[in-house]
Amino acid sequence: MTGSQSIAIRPAHDETGREYFHHSSGQRISTDTVIVEALRKQYPELNVVVSPQGSCNLLAFADAGHASAIPIEDTADPVYAPIKWRQYIPPARRLDHGAGVLADFVLFGKYVYKYNGHEFLLYVANGRDGSSAYPQITNNYILTKEERPADELIIAATKYGQELHNEVWVFDGGYWQKSGELWQSVQHSKWEDVILEEGMKKAIIDDVENFFDSRETYKRLKVPWKRGIIYYGPPGNGKTISIKAMMHALYKRKEAVPTLYVRTLSSFAGPEYSLGQIFSKARREAPCYLVFEDLDSIVSDSVRSYFLNEVDGLRSNDGILMVGSTNHLDRLDPGISKRPSRFDRKYYFPDPSLEERIAYCHYWQGKLSDNDDLDFPDKLCTAIAKITDKFSFAYMQEAFVAALLAIAVSQGAPNIDMYAGPEAMSVVTSRMSSYTLVRDDPGLDDLVLWKEIKKQVKILREEMDQ
Ligand SMILES: Nc1ncnc2c1ncn2[C@@H]1O[C@H](COP(=O)(O)OP(=O)(O)OP(=O)(O)O)[C@@H](O)[C@H]1O
Ligand SMILES: [Mg+2]
Incomplete structure (x- = not known):
C-alpha cells in the first residue's frame, strides 16, 4: 500500500461495537x-x-x-x-x-x-x-x-x-372463521325460490353438480379436476341467491361438499398473505366450492398476479370449483375473465323478461296465498309484470314489500320491522283486514294491492331513472 498510511484502530477494545451490542441485547419479553x-x-x-x-x-x-x-x-x-x-x-x-x-x-x-x-x-x-x-x-x-x-x-x-358444526368457513379480516349465521341463511335458500330461465337454471345447476360427480372422468381424460365459473350482471338478479341455493344443494349431497366463502382479502398481513391462506385451505378441504363474492373488488390489479399464481401455479387445485360473482365483468382483468382454465364458464344474470316477471309475481301470489283477506288473482300477476319492465328482481321485491307495508300501515299495524324477512312478512299480511273483499272477478282497479303496487312502481322507477 504505497502512499497510504494504515489506520490505527483505537482503542484495542471496540467501544462502538460494545455499545451497539449492549444496546441491542435488552431483555426480550417472552x-x-x-x-x-x-x-x-x-x-x-x-x-x-x-x-x-x-x-x-x-x-x-x-x-x-x-x-x-x-x-x-x-x-x-x-x-x-x-x-x-x-x-x-x-x-x-x-x-x-x-x-x-x-x-x-x-x-x-x-x-x-x-x-x-x-x-x-x-x-x-x-x-x-x-x-x-x-x-x-x-x-x-x-x-x-x-x-x-x-x-x-x-x-x-x-x-x-x-x-364445522352447522357453520360455514368464511374468509374475512385475514383469516378463516366459522359463520353460523351464513349457515342458517343457506338452510333457507332453495332452488325453487330462484326464478331463472329454465335452460340457464338447469345449466348452472348441472355445471356444478356434474363437476363434483366427474372426478373419474377428468382423471381418465388426464385433465386437472378443477373449474371456475363467473356469474355476472346488473345488481339484484339472483347471483347471490343462486350461490346460496347451490351451497345448500351441495351440503345435501350424499357426500357433502363444503363451501369456502371469501368476503374480502384485506388483512393485517396484506392481500397476498390472504390469497395464500385461502388457497391452502381450499386445497386441504377439496373437493370444495370456493366462492368469491364481488370478484372484481377482490382481485384488484395489485393482487392479480398472486391470484393467477395460486389458480394455475405449480400446486394442484384438484377438486376445487371456484365461483365468482360480479356486476362488472368489464372491470375484471382479461387474464381472469377471458382465459378458459381459470374461469371456464360465464353466466349472465340479466334483468328479468316479461315471462320471468310474471313467474316472480306468481311466486309472491303463492307466498301470500294463506292470507284470505288479500285478493291476488292471476291477472294481477300479468298486470304487475307489464308495468315493471327493466326492473331487477330486487326492485320487484321492493315494490311488493313496500306495497304490502303501505296496506298494512294504512290499517293501523304498528311498528313493522321492514327488514325482518318472511316471518315478519306473514305478520304484515295477517294484519291486513278484509280491506279487499274476495269477489268472483273483480276489475283490476278494485284491487288494493294493484293500486298500491302501481304507486310503488312509479316511485321506484323515478328512483331508477335518477
Ligand atoms: N332470480 C331471482 N329469483 C327470485 N328472487 C330473486 C332473483 N334475483 C333476485 N331476487 C331477489 O332479490 C334479492 C337480491 O338478489 P341477489 O342478492 O341474489 O342479487 P345479486 O345478483 O347477487 O345482486 P348484486 O350484484 O347486487 O350482488 C334476493 O334476496 C331475492 O329476494
Ligand atoms: Mg350478490
Missing part, C-alpha cells in the same frame, strides 16, 4: 420462556408440552364434552387465582330474541385435564409479547408424564377445531 422455566422448576418430574390455543383450543374441546377440565383453585395463594375476561356475547341477530351468552376468555388458568383415560395438568396463559397488538397468543402448557397421550390430545382437539 411469556413462554418465563412460564416453561417456572413449570420445569415446579414439576421437574413432568414434561411440558406447549401448544398454541389458536389451532388447538383445549378448553373448548372440553366444553364440547370430549374431555374434562376442572379448574384448580389456589387456596394457598389466592392472588394467583385464574384471570378471565367475562364478555357478554349478544345473539347474532336481535330479531332472534335470544338471550345471548356470557363467555369467559381465560387469560391465566390451571386445570386438571382428563382425556381418554389420561390425566394432565393444564396451564393456559395469554402472552401479549412485545408491542404488537396483533396477533395475541394464548398457549396451552400441558404437563404430562409421557408425551404420547398429550400428542393424541393435541391431534384430537385440533381436528375438532377444524370441523
Whole structure:
C-alpha cells in the first residue's frame, strides 16, 4: 500500500461495537420462556408440552364434552387465582330474541385435564409479547408424564377445531372463521325460490353438480379436476341467491361438499398473505366450492398476479370449483375473465323478461296465498309484470314489500320491522283486514294491492331513472 498510511484502530477494545451490542441485547419479553422455566422448576418430574390455543383450543374441546377440565383453585395463594375476561356475547341477530351468552376468555388458568383415560395438568396463559397488538397468543402448557397421550390430545382437539358444526368457513379480516349465521341463511335458500330461465337454471345447476360427480372422468381424460365459473350482471338478479341455493344443494349431497366463502382479502398481513391462506385451505378441504363474492373488488390489479399464481401455479387445485360473482365483468382483468382454465364458464344474470316477471309475481301470489283477506288473482300477476319492465328482481321485491307495508300501515299495524324477512312478512299480511273483499272477478282497479303496487312502481322507477 504505497502512499497510504494504515489506520490505527483505537482503542484495542471496540467501544462502538460494545455499545451497539449492549444496546441491542435488552431483555426480550417472552411469556413462554418465563412460564416453561417456572413449570420445569415446579414439576421437574413432568414434561411440558406447549401448544398454541389458536389451532388447538383445549378448553373448548372440553366444553364440547370430549374431555374434562376442572379448574384448580389456589387456596394457598389466592392472588394467583385464574384471570378471565367475562364478555357478554349478544345473539347474532336481535330479531332472534335470544338471550345471548356470557363467555369467559381465560387469560391465566390451571386445570386438571382428563382425556381418554389420561390425566394432565393444564396451564393456559395469554402472552401479549412485545408491542404488537396483533396477533395475541394464548398457549396451552400441558404437563404430562409421557408425551404420547398429550400428542393424541393435541391431534384430537385440533381436528375438532377444524370441523364445522352447522357453520360455514368464511374468509374475512385475514383469516378463516366459522359463520353460523351464513349457515342458517343457506338452510333457507332453495332452488325453487330462484326464478331463472329454465335452460340457464338447469345449466348452472348441472355445471356444478356434474363437476363434483366427474372426478373419474377428468382423471381418465388426464385433465386437472378443477373449474371456475363467473356469474355476472346488473345488481339484484339472483347471483347471490343462486350461490346460496347451490351451497345448500351441495351440503345435501350424499357426500357433502363444503363451501369456502371469501368476503374480502384485506388483512393485517396484506392481500397476498390472504390469497395464500385461502388457497391452502381450499386445497386441504377439496373437493370444495370456493366462492368469491364481488370478484372484481377482490382481485384488484395489485393482487392479480398472486391470484393467477395460486389458480394455475405449480400446486394442484384438484377438486376445487371456484365461483365468482360480479356486476362488472368489464372491470375484471382479461387474464381472469377471458382465459378458459381459470374461469371456464360465464353466466349472465340479466334483468328479468316479461315471462320471468310474471313467474316472480306468481311466486309472491303463492307466498301470500294463506292470507284470505288479500285478493291476488292471476291477472294481477300479468298486470304487475307489464308495468315493471327493466326492473331487477330486487326492485320487484321492493315494490311488493313496500306495497304490502303501505296496506298494512294504512290499517293501523304498528311498528313493522321492514327488514325482518318472511316471518315478519306473514305478520304484515295477517294484519291486513278484509280491506279487499274476495269477489268472483273483480276489475283490476278494485284491487288494493294493484293500486298500491302501481304507486310503488312509479316511485321506484323515478328512483331508477335518477
Ligand atoms: N332470480 C331471482 N329469483 C327470485 N328472487 C330473486 C332473483 N334475483 C333476485 N331476487 C331477489 O332479490 C334479492 C337480491 O338478489 P341477489 O342478492 O341474489 O342479487 P345479486 O345478483 O347477487 O345482486 P348484486 O350484484 O347486487 O350482488 C334476493 O334476496 C331475492 O329476494
Ligand atoms: Mg350478490
